[in-house]
Amino acid sequence: MSDLEDRLREIVGAPHVAVDEDLKSQYETDWTRRFTGEARCVVRPASTAEVAAVVRTCADAGVPITVQGGNTGLVGGAVPAGGEVLLNLGRLTALDDVDVLEGQVTAGAGVTLEKLQQHARPHGLDVGVDLAARSAATVGGLVATNAGGLRVVRYGSMREQLTGIEAVLADGTVVSRLGGLAKDNTGYDLTQLLAGSEGTLAVITKVRLRLVPLLPARAVALVAVAGVPAALQLLAAARAGLPSLSAAELFLAEGLDLVRAHGKLAAPFAESYPAFVVLECSARTDPTDELLEVLGECPAVEDATVASDATGVAKLWAYRETHTEAISAAGLPVKLDVSVPLRELSGLVDDLPGTVSAAAPGARVIIFGHLGEGNLHVNVLDAGADAEQVSDAVLRLVAQRRGSISSEHGVGRAKTRWLSLSRSDAEIAAMRRIKGALDPAGTLNPGVLLN
Ligand code: 2HG
Numbered sequence: 001m002s003d004l005e006d007r008l009r010e011i012v013g014a015p016h017v018a019v020d021e022d023l024k025s026q027y028e029t030d031w032t033r034r035f036t037g038e039a040r041c042v043v044r045p046a047s048t049a050e051v052a053a054v055v056r057t058c059a060d061a062g063v064p065i066t067v068q069g070g071n072t073g074l075v076g077g078a079v080p081a082g083g084e085v086l087l088n089l090g091r092l093t094a095l096d097d098v099d100v101l102e103g104q105v106t107a108g109a110g111v112t113l114e115k116l117q118q119h120a121r122p123h124g125l126d127v128g129v130d131l132a133a134r135s136a137a138t139v140g141g142l143v144a145t146n147a148g149g150l151r152v153v154r155y156g157s158m159r160e161q162l163t164g165i166e167a168v169l170a171d172g173t174v175v176s177r178l179g180g181l182a183k184d185n186t187g188y189d190l191t192q193l194l195a196g197s198e199g200t201l202a203v204i205t206k207v208r209l210r211l212v213p214l215l216p217a218r219a220v221a222l223v224a225v226a227g228v229p230a231a232l233q234l235l236a237a238a239r240a241g242l243p244s245l246s247a248a249e250l251f252l253a254e255g256l257d258l259v260r261a262h263g264k265l266a267a268p269f270a271e272s273y274p275a276f277v278v279l280e281c282s283a284r285t286d287p288t289d290e291l292l293e294v295l296g297e298c299p300a301v302e303d304a305t306v307a308s309d310a311t312g313v314a315k316l317w318a319y320r321e322t323h324t325e326a327i328s329a330a331g332l333p334v335k336l337d338v339s340v341p342l343r344e345l346s347g348l349v350d351d352l353p354g355t356v357s358a359a360a361p362g363a364r365v366i367i368f369g370h371l372g373e374g375n376l377h378v379n380v381l382d383a384g385a386d387a388e389q390v391s392d393a394v395l396r397l398v399a400q401r402r403g404s405i406s407s408e409h410g411v412g413r414a415k416t417r418w419l420s421l422s423r424s425d426a427e428i429a430a431m432r433r434i435k436g437a438l439d440p441a442g443t444l445n446p447g448v449l450l451n
């Protein structure tokens, strides 16, 4: 092997540099199986100092780097295009004690969301972000992609949880801002700049996160509604009437059929309905009564089933949370994560099937997502060779309705072509200048976000 691999072995130890295909392959394909590329080697450092040395060594050699956390992304942002050093941060698992006074914690980039939740909860605190990939998704990746998930309606996305960051710049310099000051107006906010930068500006090695009070009492309603307008009517009632509202999710009849077949789940209602909303309330004391009151008064509710015990809650969530795996088991979907203003949501859902079948005759569309943010996960199965046309048609439709071509999954490699549908030329030019200033040689995640 070449000098570069030898130097990387000196930095992280030989067992943590993989060059053989059978050792590299698990890192080279993303969760969707759609995005894959060959890494020159996979390097797994265990500390910030090791990351800095790896980045500096690659920069000196002029070799690009692909940065990877838990590899649960869905837009090809953490897998190589071909020839990069794949920098996997899964060994950065340092986890500081929970700072109960500040209500914050500092975690290494490789700590999984689930591990962080388990760490915070015994202190009566919790992580504001939660999502189905919690057991594998790492906090570094969640911050780098500004992940959203199931509780954005209450606590915002990952950037809202962030109070500080430690990162390695493209030349190997370490910037560290982990003091977690609640107020700190001392110039450009590098922490927030790196949130959602998808590994293109720096390698995030540690994050400092604000925690939220642990709310152990949960009540979940699965509500059958007549369609998206009714779902929105219920959302408005829930926002106004439920101070404990912690999630408002949407799925449709086609998705329900798929998850039921995949997970062998019972029908939630005796009759069939076109659309379903999951409402979750979380509080210190059982919020079931306030949830039932809102459901009882809202004319949009066709039928509802409510649970507040852990098993019942998990059963209801399964109808929504297992969409991704059920779709993946049915084929290789085109995954489009989009959002539109809530007033445009119903029109978009109406237009999607026609738009998709015009682009890919015979394709199936499964639509679900985060109702509170107008965030739809448009999954298209059986698009075959027409995948690119489907993406183009759907993303243009979203742009016409003043929406975003990437709501919470990022741009990755999947959507660079369409960035101008959501960002003006002036914005993209400013983004390129930021990229040029922080990574002048373009070695960090080339081809991701900006092409
Ligand atoms: C979710 O909300 C995730 O479950 C995955 O963002 C979405 O599979 C998808 O398209």
Ligand code: ZN
Pocket: 149, 369, 370, 377, 408
């Ligand atoms: Zn989602």
